[in-house]
Amino acid sequence: MEYGSITAAAGKYGAKILYNERIAKYTSFNIGGECDVIVFPNSAECIAEIVSLCRKDGIKYYIFGRCTNVLISDDGLRGVVVMIDGDFSSVRREGNCLICDAGASMTKICTEAKNEGLSGLEFAYGIPGSAGGCLYMNAGAFGGEMKDVVKYCDYLDTDGNIKRMENAKMQLSYRHSVFCGSGKVILSICYELTEGDKDQIAAKMNEIMTKRRDKQPLEYPSAGSTFKRPEGYFAGKLIEDSGLKGYRVGGAQVSEKHCGFVINRENAAFADVKKIIQDIKDRVLDDSGVELECELLVIE
Ligand SMILES: Cc1cc2nc3c(=O)[nH]c(=O)nc-3n(C[C@H](O)[C@H](O)[C@H](O)COP(=O)(O)OP(=O)(O)OC[C@H]3O[C@@H](n4cnc5c(N)ncnc54)[C@H](O)[C@@H]3O)c2cc1C
Structure with a gap:
């Protein structure tokens, strides 16, 4: 993929741009692989121009803020990540x-x-x-x-x-x-x-x-509450009642402090978190008949 137009636009606005950068360190989950391009826009005009260039040139693009509600693949993302963060924050x-x-x-x-x-x-x-x-x-x-x-x-x-x-x-x-x-x-x-x-x-x-x-287990990386609150229930309580407190898949774990949080306990891979989410959903559905819906957004 050719990113010359994006590089030029970032240069024109003086916006930071990174190539082949692991996105993990920008996410609250500390998970996510190398992305082709990450741009940190510094104005509304810069965002508008980058997005319009991506559309015109058929480049896939992603809009993120502080990446605190996303789980991003270890394969990273092809295309352009537009990270609307501290550089555009007056x-x-x-x-x-x-x-x-x-x-x-x-x-x-x-x-x-x-x-x-x-x-x-x-x-x-x-x-x-x-x-x-x-x-x-x-x-x-x-x-x-x-x-x-x-x-x-x-x-x-x-x-x-x-x-x-x-x-x-x-x-x-x-x-x-x-x-x-x-x-x-x-x-x-x-x-x-x-x-x-x-x-x-x-x-x-x-x-x-x-x-x-x-x-909340603020001492570990996470994306906050993993699941939405099901009508009439609390996700954390349903998960705890299913005996999943502390349940681990690889480096991912159901927090022992608050079962509504899946945490990155130790170098969790994307696949660990995906699997633990599926295991939790299956077990809670079996035990209580409640279908949990993810609050965090899985991006792959
Ligand atoms: C420890 C912890 C505690 C949390 N506590 C809470 C809580 O109490 N309540 C709560 O609701 N959430 C909570 N969250 C989740 C998260 O902080 C929120 O969902 C927040 O709104 C996500 O903002 P973000 O900038 O990180 O978005 P991102 O994770 O970067 O993106 C989330 C979605 O928003 C879209 N998006 C981001 N910016 C823009 C934009 N400028 N224009 C269009 N789309 C955009 C993205 O495309 C993506 O689809 C918590 C998370 C953590 C890690």
Whole structure:
């Protein structure tokens, strides 16, 4: 595959570009092989041009944020990975809104909200994804979700035009948005917040982070909750009831701290995680009749 046009576009914008780079070190699972090209865009125009060149030249491309909800093959990915991350991550205040580039981390956005005395995003403190990834998945925790705080976003449509969409049109529901599988690229997000007390916001965020540390296996690489919450159940409880706590396949393991997490216990291969996910699904279906659905996205 020829990537000359992508190299030239990255050069034009001064965007970082890497060739034959293992993607594992950019993922929260620490899994994933060599990718042909990884570009780290630094502006909306740069994203638009790279995506449009890929479309024009018939190059397969992938849009990622901080890779905290993906499991990527050990064979890596052919084509272009557009990693919308820290190089495109400005955050600014306008009234009671924060307007954030898609690559801004949720941690950065929450910290900014706290520093500005803006309340509403406390629930999201500790979600390790990017603003774009969190909107794409309608990420949520501790009783809140992106749906509650997003006012509008700017995105690149499949014809290469930059457009604005209001919350009501985003079809935000449990771990789903209109962006899922649509080919649209989220460029920036406006969060509508309310004035609050800085100390109270900080205290709430600290409380939430403590709960995360107590309950989640943050000491191991993972992609967060492996499965969606099935209606009327908790995935972790179903998995624990099936006797799978600590179950291992190669280097992958059902966390002993929280059975809803598959962790990379020790140099897990892509195949180890795929197999353990299938084993869990089979066992839980047999034992309780509940069909677990993956929350993390498997990319191969
Ligand atoms: C320790 C840990 C804890 C977690 N806790 C939570 C939690 O409490 N709640 C929760 O909901 N999730 C949680 N997650 C999962 C994850 O952080 C979220 O799903 C987050 O939304 C993923 O964002 P990302 O930037 O990493 O997306 P990625 O993993 O990079 O991508 C996920 C999907 O989003 C798409 N995408 C990313 N950016 C864009 C963009 N700009 N435009 C269009 N599409 C895009 C990708 O194509 C991909 O399909 C956790 C993960 C970990 C590792």
